[in-house]
Amino acid sequence: MPRVERNPWLEITISRVGSETRISARSSREENPPSHALDPSFSPELLRGFATNLKRAVEEAGPIEPGLLRQAHAFHEAIFRGDLQRTLSRLHEAADDRKVLLRLVLQDSELKAFPWEALCEPRTNRHFLGNSPTLFPVRGVHSGEPWQARDVGRGVHLMVVAPSDLTVHEPLRLKLQESIEAGELTWLEPIAGVSASEDYLFERLRDERELHILHFIGHGRVQESTPQLRLVDHDGQEHWLDVELLAQEIKQLDRKDLRLIVLEACRGAEPGPLASAAELLVQHGIEAVIAYLWPVDANVARLCSSAFYKALTSAAKQQGDVAQSLNVARRMVLSKSPSGAAAFSPVLYLRGSNPVLFNFKRRKLSPAPAPTTAPAERSFMPPALQGVLGERFSLVLGDRWRNERPLLEQFRERLQQRLRRDAQENPPPGLPMSALTQRYALRFNKSALEVEFRDIFENIARHSPLVEALARWLVPGFHLTLLRLPVLELALARKQPGRTICTLQPSGPGGSRIRVMWRTAHQGDGWKSLHLPAPGLTPEDGQLQELYQAMNPRQSIVVFRPYCGYPLSHPLELEEPFLTEDDYLLGGRRLEDWLPPDLATPLLAALRNQPALLLGLSMLTWHHRMLLHRLFDGKKLPTRSLVLLEPGEKEQVLWERGDGLPSKQGVRALELGDAELVTQLEAHAPQEVP
Structure with a gap:
């Protein structure tokens, strides 16, 4: 060496x-x-x-x-x-x-x-x-462990652990994109959200082929003299891990390549009666730990971390010096942050007297593969959309999509032909689809209408690139879909297997119950099902308690299907979708009419107190307008809500004016085609949850 x-x-x-x-x-x-x-x-x-x-x-x-x-x-x-x-x-x-x-x-x-x-x-x-x-x-x-610099032949491998939020690490990744593309830094798949359990963390520590830096973003505490970090359990509930157990696990795995741990957590450097979290990790063999004396603003911590990693891994300076890089980061905070005092919250604990953790003498950088998306497409996301995606939001996914229009026209023509042939009725041109299906159901019967609909729409794609891209962005909360097939729910199950997903669906027009289906983290394809109200079940019943936990919008993704829908496969049992005017009139009820108050209240609070992202909706479709009035109880949509429209729809002014919306208060409207939207979502997407 x-x-x-x-x-x-x-x-x-x-x-x-x-x-x-x-x-x-x-x-x-x-x-x-x-x-x-x-x-x-x-x-x-x-x-x-x-x-x-x-x-x-x-x-x-x-x-x-x-x-x-x-x-x-x-x-x-x-x-x-x-x-x-x-x-x-x-x-x-x-x-x-x-x-x-x-x-x-x-x-x-x-x-x-x-x-x-x-x-x-x-x-x-x-x-x-x-x-x-x-x-x-x-x-x-002081530690009895030996010290030596680590040869790094390629990029420094960094893994982020962020239990508190699925996307909190994404701003840091964007700030480090230049270093990642230059090959100086290798961004490993983060452990984020409900996948940040102790078992999964230890599994990744064991299985990663190369890991140089572990960066924790979350909460810490000292409980009964014991420093702890907050992770989650398999149900998404908080779980506090003793730092000493983490240190022992790393030592037992003999991960000599893991040289640095960054604890972006409150109280990470707070000394307990015996030692702080940072000290414990160094005592057990980690070469260096950066931790915070006091909590700092997330933007300041992000600024500090990005400046630190750029200095640490820079090919131009060939550093690898953790102490010098932290001084560089503090200078950045002093010059860029309103609070210069925040520069002195991060401190460095070092084992030994050599701060050069990584030896870059033999490093041969391989720039990251060029993105398949053109730079101009990757770099620009409309600020209005970026603002909604950058915070907790509720998705309202409509059923009005251009790719289904040929099938809808084929369906319309089939209904009109039979009405003319068998009922001697010639429907006027331009009749809304809900009115046309209503006439058909009255002239024949609802079952005949369902047969016609299934015959046409059974070939609808079971996989939507747009919905797959959206599924990566959804965080715990309350979301809605009017799609007739559970494309969103199954995309969520694929993209976020570590998340509890819950689906609510009424039992059809005239029904008095609502079906709840849910799958917990890593449950595979198994969905549990229960109707509410559930006769004979008491609040103490285990299945009911599990359901209440699954419907917590702070920790689970809850999807409401107000207009019902067909199943894609047997495990997801759904009802026939609303098609006629009577369906929308008789079956469209408020959520608080379906659920007990203790379940409906937190869901509606999540919906009505954070921005909504609306897609596939039309101001000219009456049951879309009626849905929004019911959802928001006649009050205006939350501030910063945004509707995305297909270019050429000529509805932008209608949404912004808001004449057909609750309280006649408009929302921001943006024309963005499906293909461009998928490009933007994928180019800036958070990492998938394992």
């Missing part, structure tokens, strides 16, 4: 003896300057006050106040003085072009909670330890 030249280092041990804070040091040149104590004025209370005020500045997204800056100067001057300052100066002189690693060994929980990285060189405004271009602070952890 090529020799990796190490930077000179200075190790400073900060300890507490009673109320006295002592500073001792040693260097890579075997220098041991005499220890000294901080002036009694630098009391534990003063240190706690500085840390508290800096944390408050982060929480309030405010700047570093002059009073805090003066204290940062005073702390810096109190530590780097006398023989210790002369030792540091000699190290800089001997370093030539190399940088000096500052290794902080903190021997008290309060000292570990203090932001030493925020100390500022006197007579400067921005020369903090944490963003210094020549002095790189890290927090030292």
